[in-house]
Amino acid sequence: MRFVRYADDCNIFVKSEMAANRVMKSITSWLERKLFLKVNATKTKIVRPTRSQFLGFTFFKNGPKWKCKPTDDRKANLYAKLKEVLLRKHATSRPLAITFTRVNQIVRGWINYFRIGSMKTFLEEFGGWLRHKIRVIIIKQWKKPKRIYINLERLNRAQRFNFKHEEIFKVANSRLGWYRRCGMDIVNFILSPKALAVKKKDRPGLVNPLQYYLR
Numbered sequence: 001m002r003f004v005r006y007a008d009d010c011n012i013f014v015k016s017e018m019a020a021n022r023v024m025k026s027i028t029s030w031l032e033r034k035l036f037l038k039v040n041a042t043k044t045k046i047v048r049p050t051r052s053q054f055l056g057f058t059f060f061k062n063g064p065k066w067k068c069k070p071t072d073d074r075k076a077n078l079y080a081k082l083k084e085v086l087l088r089k090h091a092t093s094r095p096l097a098i099t100f101t102r103v104n105q106i107v108r109g110w111i112n113y114f115r116i117g118s119m120k121t122f123l124e125e126f127g128g129w130l131r132h133k134i135r136v137i138i139i140k141q142w143k144k145p146k147r148i149y150i151n152l153e154r155l156n157r158a159q160r161f162n163f164k165h166e167e168i169f170k171v172a173n174s175r176l177g178w179y180r181r182c183g184m185d186i187v188n189f190i191l192s193p194k195a196l197a198v199k200k201k202d203r204p205g206l207v208n209p210l211q212y213y214l215r
Contacts, residue, residue, distance in 0.1 A: 009043075011054050020046045057117055069117040078110050078126070086133045088178075092140045097203035099137065103130070104207045111213050119213065127193070127209040134206060135182040135191045148172040155190045163190070 012027065014020050024046055031037045049059035049066065057068040085091070085102050107130070111123070142148045149172035156163050163186055171186050181187065197205040 009054065011052070013049070017046070056114065060118075062118070067118050069119055070114045070122070074114070075122060075126075078106070079129075081106055082130065082133075086137065088137065088140065091137045095203070096138070096141070099134075100204050100206050103134075104204060107207050107209055108212060111209060115213065120210065123209040123213050130209065131191075131193060131196060131206070132179075132182060134196060135187055136178050138191060139182055139187065140178050145172045152186070152190050155195060159190065159192070159195065161189055 012023055014023055024044070028039045028044070031039055050061075052058060053071050056071055056074045058071045059066055059068050061067075082103065085099065085106065091099050139148060142151055149169055152168045152172065153165065156168060167186055171181065171184055174181050174184075182191075193206075193208050197208060199205045
C-alpha cells in the first residue's frame with residue numbers, strides 16, 4: 001500500500017468488504033502507533049465508491065473503468081453562489097461588465113477545480129440555465145419595449161437571423177413576465193451563446209461552461 005505524507009484526507013480502495021474491514025483496522029492501528037496521529041472516527045468509514053465523497057468528488061463506473069465527478073452538493077453550491085450574484089433586483093442595477101466578470105470568475109474557478117471529473121451533461125444543462133438568467137437581466141436592463149425592439153432588431157441584422165420585424169415587435173411588447181419572455185426562441189437565438197461570448201470594450205464575454213471545460 002502507498003502512504004501519502006501530510007495528507008489531510010485519503011482513500012484506500014480494496015476489492016471486498018471483508019478486506020476493507022481488515023485494512024481499516026490495520027491502517028488505523030499503524031497511523032496511531034507509528035505516526036502518533038489520531039484517526040477521526042466520525043469521518044473514517046467504509047463505503048462503496050459510488051456512495052463516497054472525497055474533496056468534493058464521488059465515483060462511478062463507466063464500463064470497465066472507474067471515473068470521478070463532482071458531488072451533488074458541490075453542484076448545488078455552484079447554483080446557489082451564482083443565484084446570489086444574479087439576483088435580479090441587484091444585477092439589473094449594475095453594469096453588465098461587473099456581472100460578467102464575477103460570473104466568469106466563479107464558473108472558471110469551479111470548473112478548474114473539478115476539471116478531472118466527468119461533467120459534460122451537467123455543464124450543458126448548467127450553461128443553459130446560466131444564459132437564461134443572463135438574458136433576463138439584459139432584457140430587463142433595456143426595460144422599455146422600444147429599446148428592447150431596437151436592440152433585438154440590431155442584433156438580428158448583425159447576426160443575419162432574418163427574424164421578421166413583427167416577431168421581434170411581438171416579443172418586445174409582450175405582457176409575459178421577464179423570465180417567460182426570455183425563454184422565447186427569438187431571444188434565445190438573438191442573445192445566443194456566441195453573442196453573449198463577444199467581448200465589448202470593458203465588458204468581457206460570458207464564459208460558455210461546456211466549451212471551457214472541453215477546451
